[in-house]
Amino acid sequence: MRKSRVLLAGAAAVALALSACSTDDPDDAADPGDDVAAEADADAGDDEPDDDAGDGDADDAGDDDQREDDDWFVRADYERQLAQRDIEPEGPADQPWLQAIDPDWTDTSEFAAETGDNTLCFSNASVSNPWRVTGWITMQQQVEVYQDSGDIGEFRVSDAADDDNQQISDIQTFIDAGDCDALIISPSTTATLTPAVQAACDSGVPVIVFDRGVNTDCMVTFIHPIGGYAYGADAAEFLVDNLEPGASVLALRILPGVDVLEHRWAAAQEIFGASELNVLGFEFTGGDGAQIKDQVTQYLQRGNVDGIWMDAGDGSVAAIEAFEDTGNDYPVIAGEDELSFMRKWQETGLTAVAPVYSNFQWRTPVEAAVKIWNGEEVPSEWVLPQEPITEADRDEFLDRNADMPSLHYAKFGGEDLPGFPDVWQDR
Amino acid sequence: MTNVTLTRRGDQARTAAGRLFGGGSGTVFALLLLICVVISFVNVTFFEPPSLMAFAKTVAPLVLLAIGQYFVIVSGELDLSVGSLVGAQVVIAARLIDGEESRTIPVLLLMIAFGALVGLINGLITTLLKVQSLITTLGMMLVLFGAVRLWTGGAPTGALSEAFRQPGRGGIDLPVVRQLPWALVILVVFVVAAIALMRSSYGKTLIATGDNERAAAYSGARVWQVRTTAFVLSSVMATFAAVLIGGFAGVTAQVGQGLEFSAITAVVLGGVVLGGGRGTVIGAMGGALTLQALFTLFNQLALPSTIRPAAQGVIIIAAVAYAARERSRPVASTEPALSRDSESRSTT
Secondary structure, three states: OOOHHHHHHHHHHHHHHHHHHHHHHHHHHHHHHHOOHHHHHHHHHHOOOOOOOOOHHHHHOOOOHOOOHHHHHOOOHHHHHHHOOOOOOEEOOHHHHOOOOOOOEEEHHHHHOOOOOHHHHHEEEOOOOHHHHHHHHHHHHHHHHHHHHOOOEEEEEEEEEOOHHHHHHHHHHHHHOOOEEEEEHHHOOOHHHHHOOOOOOOOOOOOEEEEEOOOOOOOOEEEOOOHHHHHHHHHHHHHHOOOOOOOEEEEEEOOOOHHHHHHHHHHHEEEEHHOOOOOEEEOOOOOOOOHHHHHHHHHHHHHOOOOEEEEEOOOOHHHHHHHHHHOOOOOOOEEEOOOOHHHHHHHOOOOOEEEOOOOHOOOOOHHHHHHHHHOOOOEEEEOOOOOOHHHHHHHHHHHHOOOOOOOOOHHHHOOOOOOOOEEEEEE | OOOHHHHHHHHHHHHHHHOOOOOOHHHHHHHHHHHHHHHHHHOOHOHHHHHHHHHHHHHHHHHHHHHHHHHHHHHHHHHHHOHHHHHHHHHHHHHHOOOOOOHHHHHHHHHHHHHHHHHHHHHHHOOOOOOHHHHHHHHHHHHHHHHHHHHOOOOOOOOHHHEEEEEEEOEEEEOOOOOEEEEHHHHHHHHHHHHHHHHOOOHHHHHHOOOOOOHHHHHHOHHHHHOOOOOHHHHHEEEEEHHHHHHHHHHOOOOOEEEEEEEOOOOOOOOOOOOOOOOOOHHHHHHHHHHHHHHHHHHHOOOOOHHHHOEEEEEEHHHHHHHHHHHOOOOOOOOOHHHHHHHHHOOO
């Protein structure tokens, strides 16, 4: 009996470890960020050690303790992304998913298809968080448009559920089948998926990569919004502009080690470093509302918090509630274009901004595939606009999304698609 | 029956002898006190009444989960499904209530029924189909996790009503403490109920079952019933924890993740032996308080919250190892012969 108990205890410990792997924060919580994350990989080619990247004054002015994540900061990329925010994108203003910033057009005539009814294949990394779910619905509706017009015949999809190996085999299956007329890939991770994307290119099928990038430029086009530095900077600049010098800012982050989230934070550190704001610290929350509320409450017990910077909107309402429940004044806060946050923002009238990681990018790969079949030029790197929602256009976006669920993203860009609004409501 | 009673008396004698260092519930409260002292050096404002009330709000769900997990562990089983169940319940509540105040009560009742059903399934599969609870509840964890993803298409929809959020978020406004949280009131009720339950004949049978299943069966206990009830209690407690967590922080896609791990850590930290038969429900509650206090201390020391899983892992290994060391000691001569007898028999 005792032996069996020891065995049981041992087995329990193993199971606990397993369950920790399968359900504990580090893996799963990664998703929100992950998904939101993509861009930087495009720049992997020009990654330089940051010492060479020319540390500016802002860096030196900053608190050195806050700069320990320098591995994630490439000044050239940071400056390029910040500059891209001010570039007027080419393309129709009312269809941001067709716009491109500073495009370098590439010829696609070699892929031109004579007939309609093309088979479109899509290897998806996962639909494991609200941002991806929203985008995935939009993409399916966009495909429907082109199925009705006869451009797309069959739409084949594989979902790798955040598993790199699964996605590599998914892509291989598409290549082996040999009947994809275009292959869209939303990679799960950068380095691991690069050979698979390369293999897909080598098979001769036009490859379209979007959201997160890969370390190759063999694809016809790589589609992504401006990126993480721009996102983090939008949020940080708003706090700097709206808080008095000396005010205290708390940063809430989802988890470490995800490139785009790190870039958001690196950009924020850069801007806070050059400002008079006092950064109290940063906390990893896994995007879990209960943890966020607990952490913020504890900071409030120790002193004033005047501003909240978040690397993604998940759980921002919980952060705001922590101020309500402890009887503190609302902070100046940077959330995201997630509707739960935007509704809370409207309700309470707090000073806030919603940085956007453009969800409408899920439409663009389908548009790109059709353009490629038509032999039209597409940008080799298709940088989509990424504009934060401010108080000025907040109500307009809320009106447009009035009946949408709270974990929906305001800039999903699917209002003109068939099935609107029902398919986004009944997910 | 005599065997069982005497074994229990032996347990009592042992816990009395080594209350502080014996790895029982005494140790965990000593540890809690120590952590509180350290916190008071780091940040004395933590002990201001409003801060303590905020702490009570955060710790309440974990204590409920620890109580539920205690019932299962002390009966000799393990419940890994509670974290997923909490997540599933919050998502179900948000989806079904969808912001309508009038649906609060019906949905609450439905949640309790669903929780009881999950516990019943866990219990019956474990006891009647003889599937190890480790596998049963691991399976249930994955089933619930996957089913919720499937049902919601990957992301929760809907919204909780204000009334639903009151137990976890609201309270009675009072001077001094600012607000007496409902969560604390609910917590006290469950703590008293759990202690009463463990003093009842059911509680005694539960411990006897975990200590020596065969002896309990010979003395007339329906082991499968006792254990199945423990699983149901665990799932129902998880449901109430879900109400508090959902109320506290609202719906996020990550809600509930890793809670089974926290609950088990709290229980073993409270001196409850994995494998069953030893440990008190008060110890399990103390374990939950201590674990949460430890996380608070980590926070006060500005340690990153990513340290939590690692800390939990160390605690669980250390606590199990400590308990194993305790049991491998020679049995004290003051104990009744019969108890020693059964002990040595079970070793072989």
